[in-house]
Amino acid sequence: MTPELMAEGARRREALALKQAAQSATESGGRAAAFGRIAKLGVPDFAHGVALYLNDITVSFDGFKALNALTLTVNVGELRCIIGPNGAGKTTMMDCITGKTRPDSGSAHFGSTIDLLRLTEAEIAQVGIGRKFQKPTVYEELSVFENLELALAGDRRVRAALFSRLSGAQLDRIGEVLATIHLMPEAQRLAGLLSHGQKQWLEIGMLLMQDPKLLLLDEPVAGMTDEETERTAELFLRLEGQHSLVVVEHDMKFVDQLTEGRKKVTVLHEGSVLAEGLLRDVQNNDKVVEVYLGR
Amino acid sequence: MSSLTLAPHAKRGLLLGPRGWAVVAAALALITLVVPGLNLLLPAGHPLHLSDFYVGLTGKILCYAICALAMDLIWGYTGILSLGHGLFFALGGYGMGMYLMRQIGRDGNYKSDLPDFMVFLNWKSLPWTWSVSDSFIAQVLLVLLVPGLLALVFGWFAFRSRIKGVYFSIITQAMTFAAMLLFFRNETGFGGNNGFTDFKRILGHPLATENMRVLLFVITGCTLLGFYLMSRAIVNSKYGRVLQAIRDAETRVMFTGYNPLAYKLSIWVLSAMMCAVAGALYVPQVGIINPGEMSPAASIEIAIWAAVGGRATLIGPIIGAFFVNGAKSWFTMAFPEFWLYFLGALFIAVTLYLPDGIVGLFRRRKEGRS
Numbered sequence: 188m189t190p191e192l193m194a195e196g197a198r199r200r201e202a203l204a205l206k207q208a209a210q211s212a213t214e215s216g217g218r219a220a221a222f223g224r225i226a227k228l229g230v231p232d233f234a235h236g237v238a239l240y241l242n243d244i245t246v247s248f249d250g251f252k253a254l255n256a257l258t259l260t261v262n263v264g265e266l267r268c269i270i271g272p273n274g275a276g277k278t279t280m281m282d283c284i285t286g287k288t289r290p291d292s293g294s295a296h297f298g299s300t301i302d303l304l305r306l307t308e309a310e311i312a313q314v315g316i317g318r319k320f321q322k323p324t325v326y327e328e329l330s331v332f333e334n335l336e337l338a339l340a341g342d343r344r345v346r347a348a349l350f351s352r353l354s355g356a357q358l359d360r361i362g363e364v365l366a367t368i369h370l371m372p373e374a375q376r377l378a379g380l381l382s383h384g385q386k387q388w389l390e391i392g393m394l395l396m397q398d399p400k401l402l403l404l405d406e407p408v409a410g411m412t413d414e415e416t417e418r419t420a421e422l423f424l425r426l427e428g429q430h431s432l433v434v435v436e437h438d439m440k441f442v443d444q445l446t447e448g449r450k451k452v453t454v455l456h457e458g459s460v461l462a463e464g465l466l467r468d469v470q471n472n473d474k475v476v477e478v479y480l481g482r
Numbered sequence: 483m484s485s486l487t488l489a490p491h492a493k494r495g496l497l498l499g500p501r502g503w504a505v506v507a508a509a510l511a512l513i514t515l516v517v518p519g520l521n522l523l524l525p526a527g528h529p530l531h532l533s534d535f536y537v538g539l540t541g542k543i544l545c546y547a548i549c550a551l552a553m554d555l556i557w558g559y560t561g562i563l564s565l566g567h568g569l570f571f572a573l574g575g576y577g578m579g580m581y582l583m584r585q586i587g588r589d590g591n592y593k594s595d596l597p598d599f600m601v602f603l604n605w606k607s608l609p610w611t612w613s614v615s616d617s618f619i620a621q622v623l624l625v626l627l628v629p630g631l632l633a634l635v636f637g638w639f640a641f642r643s644r645i646k647g648v649y650f651s652i653i654t655q656a657m658t659f660a661a662m663l664l665f666f667r668n669e670t671g672f673g674g675n676n677g678f679t680d681f682k683r684i685l686g687h688p689l690a691t692e693n694m695r696v697l698l699f700v701i702t703g704c705t706l707l708g709f710y711l712m713s714r715a716i717v718n719s720k721y722g723r724v725l726q727a728i729r730d731a732e733t734r735v736m737f738t739g740y741n742p743l744a745y746k747l748s749i750w751v752l753s754a755m756m757c758a759v760a761g762a763l764y765v766p767q768v769g770i771i772n773p774g775e776m777s778p779a780a781s782i783e784i785a786i787w788a789a790v791g792g793r794a795t796l797i798g799p800i801i802g803a804f805f806v807n808g809a810k811s812w813f814t815m816a817f818p819e820f821w822l823y824f825l826g827a828l829f830i831a832v833t834l835y836l837p838d839g840i841v842g843l844f845r846r847r848k849e850g851r852s
Contacts, residue, residue, distance in 0.1 A: 285737060287733075307736075307741070308733075308736040308737055309736050309737075309739050309740055309741040309742075310739075312736070312737050312738055312739035313739040317737070318737045320733075320734075324731045324733065324734045325731065325734070326726065326727040326730040326731055326734065327730050327731075328726055328729075328730055328794075329723060329726060329727065329730070333723055336720070336723070337720070337723055337724060337727055337735075337738065337740075338738050343739045343740045343741065344744065345721060345744045345745060345748050348719065348720045348721035348724055348745075349716075349719050349720070349721040350719070351719070351720040351721075393734075393738065397738060397739065
């Protein structure tokens, strides 16, 4: 190999590196993003800026297509509201993401490396996806404190649970979340005795304890008072950025509050995306109006 | 600041309060000192003398109480109703029974090295299942391992397939019924419908003596106390709270990242092994084990003791075992023909008026619980 050739090679490499650096500076997920890094087991790779990627997912129950070639992307740190009439497939979509339902076809990825369709419900929760159910689901016979304690991020194996002791930092964390969800005075009460709205808050608190990277919230403000709804919106807006959030909601006022007039909402209809865009745009979209009002 | 205000919440790790320990100490004294003293030291005519019959009866009920405690862990705390726990109890009993049969030696009716029923069936040598039956240690290990392994395999398939609720109860019932049919057959090699009886001695000492009866009573009582403390430690741990969470909202547990399979399987196997130990302690005291212990009704009774005493309280099922069996022995002596009516009335009353069992009656209502 001649010195000229070696110099030429070095020059080209440098140029390529410069080009890649320039690219990744301007857009998230340039070519350099995933270059030369090793995918770690169970750790989602968000270098491409995408938190959740659903591609062409179809689910049918006895011939009825609950999801029909649904494709949806949620970016890292994004707060995405999903609206749609009853039976549009919103809950089925969440079931697919969290492993409760296996789609007939399509793919679902968390970050760029984790294939959600190959994991169990518990594993999906462990890689960092938290889910709040439509009907608040808390452990009714345990105290509020214990509900949060069980959700605390950590080793989920039997032996760890047998000998677990709370550290000061973990207590602080529980205290922090108790304060966030305004349940500090109720810490010792049985969760089954809370009001409906308080149970919703507790379940949200349990999600926070898990410290998930993606939160799926199915009708989080159903049954809440106006004041509680207001507070919930504030909380979600505070979480935006550090976490990715997917909120399914019917309450348009709440959606309006969350999107702050600048964020994308997705309208689902008959198992696929009908429209995507700003809330006021989709509200004026003819197709959407037709679906919602039946005109 | 928050950790200070929350500090008391984290203190639940304590096994028992001072009162609890006092009760445990009193129970220990009762089992190891009072009962043996009243039975062995006082002459038979003394008003405080405790007859051999009552020592035997109480010893038997202590075995039942262990079963009820085991049932509480799996049903009361984890919400999995097993209607097949009698099988584990019986298997433990058979494990101990095999050893006791071999201890008879040549003192049986046929003066043979083999157990009488094998001579009767014209068998010439011990079947392979009896290969370690001469060793006490080996049989005690089998008492734990066989039911444990059966529970592990059965539980693994059932829980992995997410069989829950009444479906699980039904297949456990089918399991014990199938085992009963198997053990009824002479070819199975465990004495057919007669089972094992006529035991003579254990570890070289004669069984039918006062001292042995009291010793077995003390061992059973201490085992129950030990199991109680172990269960208390389990339900007070985070593991125990995960079990209760599985009972209340299993999907939430999964979506929080716990795999319920490992939790259910571990408590299921532990519960089965506790029942097996109870069976092994039961057989030398009552002197017989036969497939009747595997009948579906026997398993259902265990669940009844737990329900009558109060589920998810640990002490409740122990009280329930004593209450139901005490009532049973009194009724069957005083009004033999009315026992079943009484039993029926008891269940209706408990279901209708005492959803929390006997313990629910006395327990001070928890703060905030209406």
